Amino acid sequence: MSEAITLVLGLALLAATAWTPPRHTRLLGSLLFGLVVAVLLRFVLGPLGGVLGGVLAVGVAHRLLPALVLRRVLFLVPALVLLVFSTTLLMYRAPGNPFANERATSAQVETALRAQYGVPKNANQFFRIYMRRLLVEGTLGPSIKVQGRRVEELIGPAFPVSMALGLLALTLSVGFGLSLGVLAGLKRNSAADYSSMAVALVGISLPSFVIGAAEMIVFSLWLGWLPVAGWGSYRHLVMPAIALALPSSAVIARLARSGTIEIMQQDFVRTARAKGLPESWVIGRHALRGAIIPVVSYLGPAAAAIMTGSFVVEVLFAIPGMGQWFVKGAINRDYSVVLGTAIVYFGLVILFNLLVDLAYAWLDPRLRQERA
Amino acid sequence: MSQNAAPKGPFELALQRLLRNRVAVAGAVVLVLIALCCVLLPSVLHLDPNRTQPALRNLAPSARYWFGTDSLGRDLFARVMVGGQTSLLVGLASTAVSVLVGVSYGAVSGFYGGKVDEAMMRLVDFLYGLPYMFLVILIMLLFSETARGEMLPVFLALGLVQWLTMARIVRGQVLTLRRQEFVLAAELLGASDARILLRHVLPNVVGVIVVYATLMVPSVIILESFLSFLGLGVALSWGQLVSDGVAVVNPVRAYWWLLLWPSAFLGATLLSLNFIGDGLRDALDPKART
Amino acid sequence: MRRTLISALLVVVAALLVVGLTLSKATGKRADLRVMNGTEPQTLDPDLATGDPEHRILEDVFEGLARLDSASLEPVPGVAESWDISADGKTYVFHLRPTARWSDGRPVTAHDFTYAWRRLQDPTLGGEYAYIMHMVRWAEARNTYGAQAEALRGRVVKALDELVAQHPSVVPGAALREFAKKLNLQATLKGTPNPALRSFLLRPDGDIETDELRGLRPELLAEAARRQTAHDAADEHFGVDEGVFAKDDHTLVVELNAATPYFLELTAFYPFYPVPRWAVERASRNWFMPGNFVGNGAFTLESWRVGDRIVLERNPQYWGKNEVKLKRVDLLPIENMTTALNLYLTGDVDWIPHGYYPRELGPDLKRRADFYGNPALIAYYYRINTTRKPFGDKRVRKALNLAIDREQITRDVLLMGEQPAYTVVPPGLRGYTSGKSEISLNVAEARKLLAEAGFPEGRGFPKFGILYNTMEMHKKLAEVVADQLRRNLNIDAVAYNQEWQSYQQSTTNMDYDVSRYGWVGDYEDPNTFLDVWLTNGGNNRTGWGSLVYDRLIESANNVELFLDSPEFLLQHTHEPQKLRELMQGVRAAREPAARLEAMSKLRLALLAEAETILVADDFPIIPLYFYVISGLVKPYVRGFHTEIIGSDGSKRPNLRDLHPLRDLSVEGAP
Numbered sequence A: 001m002s003e004a005i006t007l008v009l010g011l012a013l014l015a016a017t018a019w020t021p022p023r024h025t026r027l028l029g030s031l032l033f034g035l036v037v038a039v040l041l042r043f044v045l046g047p048l049g050g051v052l053g054g055v056l057a058v059g060v061a062h063r064l065l066p067a068l069v070l071r072r073v074l075f076l077v078p079a080l081v082l083l084v085f086s087t088t089l090l091m092y093r094a095p096g097n098p099f100a101n102e103r104a105t106s107a108q109v110e111t112a113l114r115a116q117y118g119v120p121k122n123a124n125q126f127f128r129i130y131m132r133r134l135l136v137e138g139t140l141g142p143s144i145k146v147q148g149r150r151v152e153e154l155i156g157p158a159f160p161v162s163m164a165l166g167l168l169a170l171t172l173s174v175g176f177g178l179s180l181g182v183l184a185g186l187k188r189n190s191a192a193d194y195s196s197m198a199v200a201l202v203g204i205s206l207p208s209f210v211i212g213a214a215e216m217i218v219f220s221l222w223l224g225w226l227p228v229a230g231w232g233s234y235r236h237l238v239m240p241a242i243a244l245a246l247p248s249s250a251v252i253a254r255l256a257r258s259g260t261i262e263i264m265q266q267d268f269v270r271t272a273r274a275k276g277l278p279e280s281w282v283i284g285r286h287a288l289r290g291a292i293i294p295v296v297s298y299l300g301p302a303a304a305a306i307m308t309g310s311f312v313v314e315v316l317f318a319i320p321g322m323g324q325w326f327v328k329g330a331i332n333r334d335y336s337v338v339l340g341t342a343i344v345y346f347g348l349v350i351l352f353n354l355l356v357d358l359a360y361a362w363l364d365p366r367l368r369q370e371r372a
Numbered sequence B: 001m002s003q004n005a006a007p008k009g010p011f012e013l014a015l016q017r018l019l020r021n022r023v024a025v026a027g028a029v030v031l032v033l034i035a036l037c038c039v040l041l042p043s044v045l046h047l048d049p050n051r052t053q054p055a056l057r058n059l060a061p062s063a064r065y066w067f068g069t070d071s072l073g074r075d076l077f078a079r080v081m082v083g084g085q086t087s088l089l090v091g092l093a094s095t096a097v098s099v100l101v102g103v104s105y106g107a108v109s110g111f112y113g114g115k116v117d118e119a120m121m122r123l124v125d126f127l128y129g130l131p132y133m134f135l136v137i138l139i140m141l142l143f144s145e146t147a148r149g150e151m152l153p154v155f156l157a158l159g160l161v162q163w164l165t166m167a168r169i170v171r172g173q174v175l176t177l178r179r180q181e182f183v184l185a186a187e188l189l190g191a192s193d194a195r196i197l198l199r200h201v202l203p204n205v206v207g208v209i210v211v212y213a214t215l216m217v218p219s220v221i222i223l224e225s226f227l228s229f230l231g232l233g234v235a236l237s238w239g240q241l242v243s244d245g246v247a248v249v250n251p252v253r254a255y256w257w258l259l260l261w262p263s264a265f266l267g268a269t270l271l272s273l274n275f276i277g278d279g280l281r282d283a284l285d286p287k288a289r290t
Numbered sequence C: 001m002r003r004t005l006i007s008a009l010l011v012v013v014a015a016l017l018v019v020g021l022t023l024s025k026a027t028g029k030r031a032d033l034r035v036m037n038g039t040e041p042q043t044l045d046p047d048l049a050t051g052d053p054e055h056r057i058l059e060d061v062f063e064g065l066a067r068l069d070s071a072s073l074e075p076v077p078g079v080a081e082s083w084d085i086s087a088d089g090k091t092y093v094f095h096l097r098p099t100a101r102w103s104d105g106r107p108v109t110a111h112d113f114t115y116a117w118r119r120l121q122d123p124t125l126g127g128e129y130a131y132i133m134h135m136v137r138w139a140e141a142r143n144t145y146g147a148q149a150e151a152l153r154g155r156v157v158k159a160l161d162e163l164v165a166q167h168p169s170v171v172p173g174a175a176l177r178e179f180a181k182k183l184n185l186q187a188t189l190k191g192t193p194n195p196a197l198r199s200f201l202l203r204p205d206g207d208i209e210t211d212e213l214r215g216l217r218p219e220l221l222a223e224a225a226r227r228q229t230a231h232d233a234a235d236e237h238f239g240v241d242e243g244v245f246a247k248d249d250h251t252l253v254v255e256l257n258a259a260t261p262y263f264l265e266l267t268a269f270y271p272f273y274p275v276p277r278w279a280v281e282r283a284s285r286n287w288f289m290p291g292n293f294v295g296n297g298a299f300t301l302e303s304w305r306v307g308d309r310i311v312l313e314r315n316p317q318y319w320g321k322n323e324v325k326l327k328r329v330d331l332l333p334i335e336n337m338t339t340a341l342n343l344y345l346t347g348d349v350d351w352i353p354h355g356y357y358p359r360e361l362g363p364d365l366k367r368r369a370d371f372y373g374n375p376a377l378i379a380y381y382y383r384i385n386t387t388r389k390p391f392g393d394k395r396v397r398k399a400l401n402l403a404i405d406r407e408q409i410t411r412d413v414l415l416m417g418e419q420p421a422y423t424v425v426p427p428g429l430r431g432y433t434s435g436k437s438e439i440s441l442n443v444a445e446a447r448k449l450l451a452e453a454g455f456p457e458g459r460g461f462p463k464f465g466i467l468y469n470t471m472e473m474h475k476k477l478a479e480v481v482a483d484q485l486r487r488n489l490n491i492d493a494v495a496y497n498q499e500w501q502s503y504q505q506s507t508t509n510m511d512y513d514v515s516r517y518g519w520v521g522d523y524e525d526p527n528t529f530l531d532v533w534l535t536n537g538g539n540n541r542t543g544w545g546s547l548v549y550d551r552l553i554e555s556a557n558n559v560e561l562f563l564d565s566p567e568f569l570l571q572h573t574h575e576p577q578k579l580r581e582l583m584q585g586v587r588a589a590r591e592p593a594a595r596l597e598a599m600s601k602l603r604l605a606l607l608a609e610a611e612t613i614l615v616a617d618d619f620p621i622i623p624l625y626f627y628v629i630s631g632l633v634k635p636y637v638r639g640f641h642t643e644i645i646g647s648d649g650s651k652r653p654n655l656r657d658l659h660p661l662r663d664l665s666v667e668g669a670p
Helices: A001-017 A022-064 A065-093 A109-116 A123-137 A149-187 A192-205 A208-222 A234-266 A267-274 A279-316 A323-333 A337-365 A365-371 B008-019 B022-044 B074-114 B116-127 B132-142 B152-178 B181-188 B195-231 B238-247 B254-282 C002-023 C052-061 C109-120 C128-133 C139-167 C173-181 C197-200 C208-213 C218-236 C277-282 C337-345 C359-365 C394-402 C407-413 C443-452 C472-489 C500-508 C527-533 C549-558 C559-564 C568-573 C576-588 C592-618
Strands: C033-036 C065-068 C075-079 C082-085 C091-096 C243-248 C251-254 C299-305 C310-315 C328-332 C371-384 C464-469 C493-498 C512-520 C621-633 C642-646 C651-653
Touching: A001 A065, A001 B116, A022 A065, A065 A123, A065 A337, A065 B116, A109 C139, A123 A337, A149 A192, A149 A234, A149 A279, A149 A337, A149 C310, A192 B195, A192 B254, A208 A234, A208 A279, A208 B238, A208 C568, A234 A279, A234 B254, A279 A323, A279 A337, A279 B254, A279 C549, A323 B022, A323 C277, A323 C500, A337 C091, A337 C642, B008 B022, B008 B254, B022 B074, B074 B116, B074 B152, B074 B195, B074 B254, B074 C052, B074 C651, B116 B152, B116 B181, B116 C472, B132 B152, B181 B195, B195 B238, B238 B254, B238 C337, C033 C243, C033 C337, C033 C549, C052 C310, C052 C651, C075 C082, C109 C128, C109 C251, C109 C407, C128 C139, C128 C559, C139 C173, C139 C208, C139 C218, C197 C218, C197 C549, C208 C299, C243 C493, C251 C310, C251 C371, C277 C512, C310 C407, C371 C651, C394 C443, C394 C472, C394 C621, C407 C472, C407 C621, C443 C472, C464 C472, C464 C500, C472 C493, C472 C512, C493 C500, C500 C512, C512 C621, C527 C549, C549 C568, C549 C592, C559 C576, C559 C592, C568 C576
Parallel strands: C033 C328, C464 C493, C464 C512
Antiparallel strands: C065 C075, C082 C091, C091 C251, C243 C251, C299 C310, C310 C328, C371 C512, C371 C621, C642 C651
């Protein structure tokens, strides 16, 4: 019960950060920014480097960072704490525990293991242990199911793998989706429109594991062009990236199409055309802008969708990325792994939304005011 | 200032435009057909998706077993139909949950705007960041002993994840509408907040809601198939059948029908829904009028 | 606008290039052998490991006193170049090879074994396999007596006091059962010599005079004191000068509680491996990771990229390095079976052991020349929750057992040549004949039993669940069994799944009606399948327990105990005459070797009696089938034995799919 109250209070507090006055936002935001930098640097440079970097970051942030960024940081830190707390509660409420095993663990062994991994039977105690580890000891804690490794040692090598795959997939989906969408939008209701939309729609009509499996059969087993699965070279990236990119590219194509259609009907485009400006200029200057703005606003959800898809695609293609830890962590009740991946995922989502906000503001001056 | 003052209501106009969109109409027809088949045929033809006849395993499609049989000799046609019920139900019910929660949350947030909006959206941002895979597993587990293969947990789990998107979209729309003259006028005339929201604002958002709800159904169905692929699925669904089918199409031996039929139905349904969604968007968006 | 787009794309591409470059640290040259290894190993610490993927690696990077010869799977000299066994079969003296070295060049000494074995029995380490060594003198005392003494002194006595206070004159049977179960008395008092406690444990179910119960208090405290003393003595002596100890650097002495025929085989099993103390003390958390790792096997751990591969390389320090043909072996953790098979088909993997391919394709793969399959030492059961109604009734449990068509399951569903199971112990164990079983397909009898239990025609039988852990094969089987029960008994069973950790919890908490259960034999002896079902055993989880059963297992593992006081068991067994004859055989034997042989026969007869209780009297489980181990291996992999030829010329299948990499080679790979 007290846990529920704490949770509600935490949520209320998080919501209340919206009322922080601008001046305090700057100060608090900079301080929290310093804290984040300190904790992050600690993994790389050790305690001293972390603290120095943190102090430096406070100063820099206070002077230079735009309010938009600081507001996000002010949200990020309490949100992360709340994330850890609520996820801990969820994990402890879930049936099963990490020590349940085929060769039934005796009470004595379980006690020994719980002490060894710092996983007491009580969620509040675990939360305290975890936060102390994170802030004081600078670690994400030991994994229970991959013994001998800390969570940062699992995520460390997996993170760039997923980033490479995700970025490639995002690039592919934007490139592919934009070109199809603009083409369809310019030649509305033509054969070109329908065929390019049909191509795009294949991407959302089948789950990515079907697309991936089909790719495997065609390109690896029949044609022998690409390796079936695994990780190690660029050739390993191609098929999973395509399987991952197709669904988002379909959405992007449709957004780009309606964006293009909308802008091509605007008076200034008609004027430009009437003035006899070359079609390529019209397309390059206006159609693309019309297409790109709705696409930028979709980039946040697209990134999230790609991250979600990567759980499945990474399993199918046996890629040593982050996605596997999300699923395995939850299934194994490997508490520290779940929290570690949750924190990284959360941080990425926030970071990405921030980037999208910045990009949006930069691309569309009207919105800059509206959002501020 | 009533929006229904025009001789032809905006919805009638929209419907007209929708009916002129051949692709969307075709999508609707296909969808209705599939849904009817899935709902009616199992009871009309007394199909039993779980009857095992191990001696009749892995039969290719024939006059007796239209879609063939699986490795336990179960009738694939029956399984695709019943699986369709699950997938459609999961799609619709989860979308209903997310529309219900998402629209009310988003509308309130957008309507009051300012700090309230910011606070409410912070909560949404926060929930977005929760590891939803774990959330889904957890919700399904909490019910696993009592539900035993029933689907309520899946609806809840998927719905609770999806409402966030709906809330954001609705909030954005309401935020813009809030500053339109007719809303301000209603406010000046002393209408209550609830009345303005229900009478003036929400009717103008219905289009967007319908469009996104249509597009949400396929994404829920896909999510469910992901769960099945990862071994977390609960009931017999298209996602389940497709992920089983993926395992048996192989150069060693291709039981192609086990992948083809479920994929075809899944694909056709998702395509139709997307076509309808696009058609609706075009029809309901006055700016796109040709 | 266009510039924006292009610059954005350039940023992304540049980021990709950088990330990609950091990754393309090529995985190096092609390995001689690439093995599919199922899931990621949890650990490579031999004292903590439990699973099959771990086993496959540990047997290559470590070596025990003996090792299993890959052609005969019999123990042959490993670290020990020879051994002497005392006449009573209780003392082993191992003479260690002076040339045996750790991968860092240090010699392997007897102290490395005493350290490892002491470590395994350290209760704070949490080694799940500690129990497998409990036949070594003092091992169990060091491992469990401390906690038991504490429980007896504390929780048990406290609960007893409460029970006595609550029931001034007579303690009802139900309360007593609850007390015994909650405090796990059978396990806590395991093997007690105290006559009062023994007879308390053996007493039939029912009420008890409070005074009698009160009288147990001093006995419990005495037992606690006894265990504490034994634990302290074990702490002092085990691994030092008794139980297991180093006579000198190259002589290891092991003392057993009772003659154990499979002990030598066990010394080749990883819980019995030596452990390098200096490496553990240098990096206790991750001493088994590349860089820190020190092993004494034919291979050494080169690298371990989680989710990608583990690379083993030939150990240049290994005493028998000239016999090792493979230079480099990759082990891949692939969770998706389709992907695993595809990798094999494209030639990226040379060996898929243990059925890591899609089940549905089994019958088609079976036709291939590179397929192998043979009976396995793995059994598949359904546990019945005997604490729930109506499964507390023996007749109901027997009816379920008789109503399942196992032939149909193996013939039409499993399809890989699995054997229907009518007993608990799989066939093929040398010298062992399973206990008499009453299980068969007999629907008429099953219906009759169900009617007798109060459910004529299945009427009134509650709908119940068959729980399995999420996996396609378990699901199919559960659905078929549910279907058979529906048709044969007209009772309604629903198959439902939980993923692994929840399934473990539900079964441990007895939160199920019927649940799926598989057991993999750890060594080739029936005991590994039978000691599971001891009362309150960690994996029993049926709520069923039988004193006779417990006594039979206990006696089998220490036959002298039975020879000293056979009366109780002779009264309660099916074939006392046979046991008497075997006893006389032991007593008549003059030669120590003959006596040992006779004791071994008696031992197996006791185990068979125990098995009979499960499959002819009480039916707490439903045996379904015995596995077939199958896999795919490329023809160029040599030294791969699926049929084992014993040193006496007898032939048997490779029951555990054991193929030590030490003896494999590759000839003419593409």
